Structures are given as structure tokens and as C-alpha cells.
Amino acid sequence: MTSLVRMRLTGFLRGGRILAPAIAVLVVLGVIYGGGASPAAIAYGYSAAAVFPVLAWQSKLLLDTEPDTQRRLARVAVGGRREALAGLLAAGVLALLVCALAMGAPWIFNGIDTGQAVVSGTLLGVLAHLLAVPPAVALGALASRAVTRGARNGIAVLVTAAVLVVVLGLQGSVAPWLVPPVMATARALNDVKPPPVATVAVLVVWAVLWCGVAFGAYARLRRTRT
Amino acid sequence: MRFDGVWFRYGRRADWTLREVTRGIEAGQTVVVLGRNGAGKSTLLQLAAGVLRPSRGAVLDRPAIVGWVPERFPADQPFTAGDYLHRMASLRGRAASEADAWMERLLLTEHTGTRLPDLSKGTAQKVGLAQALIARPGLLILDEPWEGLDSVARTLIPEIVAEVTAAGGMVLVSDHRGEVAGLADATHWQVSDALVSEASAPAATALDEVIIEVKVRRAESPRVVAQLEAEGHQILEVRGVAAAQPQQGRSGPGLTIAPGGFSAREAGGGS
Numbered sequence: 001m002t003s004l005v006r007m008r009l010t011g012f013l014r015g016g017r018i019l020a021p022a023i024a025v026l027v028v029l030g031v032i033y034g035g036g037a038s039p040a041a042i043a044y045g046y047s048a049a050a051v052f053p054v055l056a057w058q059s060k061l062l063l064d065t066e067p068d069t070q071r072r073l074a075r076v077a078v079g080g081r082r083e084a085l086a087g088l089l090a091a092g093v094l095a096l097l098v099c100a101l102a103m104g105a106p107w108i109f110n111g112i113d114t115g116q117a118v119v120s121g122t123l124l125g126v127l128a129h130l131l132a133v134p135p136a137v138a139l140g141a142l143a144s145r146a147v148t149r150g151a152r153n154g155i156a157v158l159v160t161a162a163v164l165v166v167v168l169g170l171q172g173s174v175a176p177w178l179v180p181p182v183m184a185t186a187r188a189l190n191d192v193k194p195p196p197v198a199t200v201a202v203l204v205v206w207a208v209l210w211c212g213v214a215f216g217a218y219a220r221l222r223r224t225r226t
Numbered sequence: 227m228r229f230d231g232v233w234f235r236y237g238r239r240a241d242w243t244l245r246e247v248t249r250g251i252e253a254g255q256t257v258v259v260l261g262r263n264g265a266g267k268s269t270l271l272q273l274a275a276g277v278l279r280p281s282r283g284a285v286l287d288r289p290a291i292v293g294w295v296p297e298r299f300p301a302d303q304p305f306t307a308g309d310y311l312h313r314m315a316s317l318r319g320r321a322a323s324e325a326d327a328w329m330e331r332l333l334l335t336e337h338t339g340t341r342l343p344d345l346s347k348g349t350a351q352k353v354g355l356a357q358a359l360i361a362r363p364g365l366l367i368l369d370e371p372w373e374g375l376d377s378v379a380r381t382l383i384p385e386i387v388a389e390v391t392a393a394g395g396m397v398l399v400s401d402h403r404g405e406v407a408g409l410a411d412a413t414h415w416q417v418s419d420a421l422v423s424e425a426s427a428p429a430a431t432a433l434d435e436v437i438i439e440v441k442v443r444r445a446e447s448p449r450v451v452a453q454l455e456a457e458g459h460q461i462l463e464v465r466g467v468a469a470a471q472p473q474q475g476r477s478g479p480g481l482t483i484a485p486g487g488f489s490a491r492e493a494g495g496g497s
Contacts (some may be wrong), residue, residue, distance in 0.1 A: 003316035004317055006313075010303070010304075010305075015304050037308060067302050069296050069298065069299075069305065070303060072277040072296070073296065073300070074317065076275050076294045077317040077318050077361070078317055078318075082278070088274070127254060187259075224279050226277055226279070
């Protein structure tokens with residue numbers, strides 16, 4: 001399966017389709033850190049929320065790079081489950097690399113206020129990004145061509161879900177649990193003082209449950225949508 | 227391997243592409259799937275390969291290793307032919323040398339460094355064939371394998387099919403142009419109206435025959451026609467050479483013959 005993950009990453013990177021999401025990430029980082037240094041937790045909380053839609057988009061792009069027939073050849077070669085899993089892993093690896101870039105870049109441009117709670121803030125930032133990656137990959141996968149079967153449907157799923165993540169994630173939302181806790185994490189980190197452990201635990205469990213449902217739906221859909 | 231009451235359609239509201247398919251393939255057997263374009267041959271093959279999942283019913287006892295050669299190789303990928311086949315070998319847990327061996331056998335070695343999108347249709351098709359064979363499949367599925375292949379590669383296909391079946395494998399081949407003459411001892415399935423039925427091998431006519439155009443003197447033509455018909459050949463046409471090819475300015479009927487038993491037909495030999 002590692003061969004298939006590598007093949008898909010190579011195909012995506014060589015095809016040059018990474019360029020558009022990479023530029024989007026740079027724009028997002030420019031907006032977040034352009035105004036000066038902020039405490040690590042606050043900056044990274046916003047960063048995780050802001051890169052979430054880009055991570056979902058690039059996951060969809062990666063999964064859509066391979067021609068449909070090649071995806072089916074891979075399915076014949078390694079089996080349906082492993083073919084689907086390899087796609088998710090490839091998207092996850094790429095999303096982690098982008099998160100590492102998003103977290104590392106502000107240090108070069110003095111975007112992080114080194115005066116207060118740097119270590120705890122950075123660790124919370126890592127957590128915030130780790131909580132954003134799996135839901136973003138799941139959303140990208142659910143919007144991928146294998147599932148939605150057409151470019152228009154795929155974009156509709158991706159855009160609608162990305163907007164809902166923000167709208168339903170706002171404070172006082174009627175159904176915040178319908179979307180992954182991306183906005184909730186940014187809010188919890190919006191203070192120099194670390195959030196209570198209970199809050200962090202709720203965010204982690206929420207993200208895990210949401211991802212469980214989303215990946216479950218993807219696995220189910222991919223049984224018939226090859 | 228068995229198709230056990232397999233029904234398939236491409237969407238909930240779509241018509242059934244295949245209905246109630248219950249057929250089996252034995253180890254060492256070659257099955258040729260016949261049918262017109264759009265009859266459902268590729269769908270049947272993809273169900274056998276496990277690329278598609280039956281809407282109802284099941285495909286049972288599929289061999290562990292399946293090689294599928296799609297009708298059109300997906301050449302729009304940023305790999306060279308060699309790199310691609312090495313990667314496909316790696317997916318199957320096979321050594322790169324096994325991919326190299328197939329490249330050599332399918333005369334692909336000179337294209338090792340060519341990017342897949344730059345390959346000609348036939349060469350890309352051979353890459354598709356190679357990726358299916360690397361893992362020594364227990365079930366080989368060939369979807370219109372002759373499309374775009376040169377004559378050398380065409381002769382290789384019956385050879386490869388024979389090797390797979392000799393090793394106890396099964397082969398499923400679709401064919402809509404009647405090129406299956408080279409596959410010995412094949413069973414034939416006919417796909418039509420969403421049903422799959424056992425078919426007799428397509429009649430040898432059209433498959434093994436050639437058309438010869440012969441020019442004879444007009445006076446001798448009745449005797450030649452009679453003689454050829456007596457020998458079992460089929461006269462397709464008798465025409466005047468001058469009428470058909472006025473630039474030559476010579477008269478005399480031309481005969482078109484093929485084995486069979488039709489009678490001669492005057493087609494304008496009066497000038």
C-alpha cells in the first residue's frame with residue numbers, strides 16, 4: 001500500500017496541481033501573520049481554521065488527479081479497501097506537510113510573539129492542526145470524483161461543506177456537531193491562557209466521532225462507487 | 227469463478243445493463259464475450275474483475291490475483307512507461323525485473339523512457355497488457371485487446387492466453403470485431419438485451435476468409451465461375467473491367483471470389 005501512496009503523491013506533485021492550493025496556503029498565511037506577531041496559541045488556532053478549506057480542496061485535487069481507469073486498475077491490484085485507504089493516506093501525508101509549512105513559516109517572518117507561552121501555545125497549535133487534518137481529508141474524499149462522479153457535484157459538496165463548517169461553527173450555532181470542531185478549536189485557543197483540559201478533550205472526542213462518521217460514509221460509498 | 231444471479235445497472239433509475247447472469251468459468255478455460263457495442267461486454271468484464279460491484283447477486287470464487295486490461299489504457303499520467311510498470315509491479319509486491327521481462331516480451335523496451343501521454347495508442351495498450359501480466363494472474367481479463375495493436379503484438383495475445391490457461395488460470399476476453407479466431411478451445415458468451423447466453427463460436431465465414439480479385443477473359447468467365455463454385459468458393463461479384471476501371475481501356479470481366487456457396491452475380495459486365 002505504501003507503493004500506492006507514493007505513486008499517488010508523485011502523480012499529484014509531478015502533475016503540478018499542487019500549485020493552486022500551495023498559493024492559497026501562502027495567501028492565508030500572509031493574511032494571518034501580515035499584521036504582526038501574536039501569541040502562538042491564538043495565531044495557530046486561526047491558522048488551523050483558515051487552512052482547513054485549503055486542505056480539503058487539495059485532498060480532493062489529489063484524489064482526482066488519477067484517471068478513473070487507473071484508480072480501478074489500482075483497485076484490481078491491491079483490493080478496494082486498500083485502494084481507498086491509500087488515497088486517504090496520501091491526502092493525509094500531504095495535508096500534514098502543508099500544516100508543517102503553515103506552522104513553520106511564521107517563525108521565519110517573526111509572526112509568533114515569543115514573549116509568552118510559546119511552548120504550550122505551539123503544542124496547542126500542533127493539536128489544532130492535527131484536529132483539522134483528518135476532517136479536511138474526509139471532506140476532500142467525500143467531494144472527490146470517485147464519490148460525486150462529476151466536477152460540478154464535487155465542487156458543490158466541497159464549497160457547501162466548507163461554508164457550513166464556518167457558519168455552523170460560529171458561537172451560538174444551532175447544530176455545531178454537524179460539522180467538525182474547526183471553529184470551536186480556534187475559539188478555545190483564542191487566549192494566551194491555555195484552555196481547560198476538559199475543553200481539549202471534548203474537541204478531540206468531537207473530531208474523532210465526526211471523522212468516524214465521515215470516513216465511514218466514504219468507505220460505504222466507495223464500495224459501489226469505484 | 228461464478229456469476230451468481232448477477233444484476234447490474236449504473237444508477238438507481240438507469241435501465242439494467244445486465245440481468246440475471248448466472249454462468250461459471252472453470253480453471254484453464256477461455257471465455258470470449260461477444261456482442262455489439264454498448265451491449266454490456268465491458269460491464270460484464272469489470273464485474274468479473276471486481277472493478278464494479280453487482281447491484282444484485284454476487285461474483286463468487288474469484289481468483290486472488292486478477293489482471294485487467296481496460297479497453298482504453300489511462301495514458302494521462304505523469305510517468306514514463308518504465309516507471310509506471312515498475313510502480314505497478316511494486317503495487318503487486320513484484321520485483322521491477324518482472325516488469326522489465328514483460329516489457330521486453332511485449333517489445334516495449336525502447337519506450338521505457340517515453341512518457342505515457344506520448345505513447346501511441348497501440349504502445350499504450352501494450353503497457354496496459356504488461357501491467358495486467360506482471361503478477362501472473364489467475365484470472366486475466368482482456369477488454370478488446372486487439373484494438374490498436376500491431377500485427378506482431380496481435381500474435382502474442384493468443385500465446386499469452388494459452389500460457390495463462392495452461393497454468394490453470396482463466397481468461398475472459400471481449401471482442402466485437404471477430405478477431406478471436408486465434409483462440410483455441412474458447413467458450414463463447416453472447417451479451418445482448420442485457421442477457422448473457424452461451425453462443426456457438428462465430429461461424430468461420432468472415433473470420434478465416436479472404437477476398438481475391440481475379441481478372442479472366444470474358445469468354446472464359448462462365449467456365450471459371452462454374453469451376454470455382456464447384457470447388458465450394460463463393461462468387462461475390464462479376465463485373466466488367468472497363469466499367470469499373472475505365473482508365474485501363476481493356477474489357478473482360480473481373481471476378482471476386484470467396485469460399486462458400488453463393489451464385490455469381492452480374493454487376494455490369496456489358497461494355
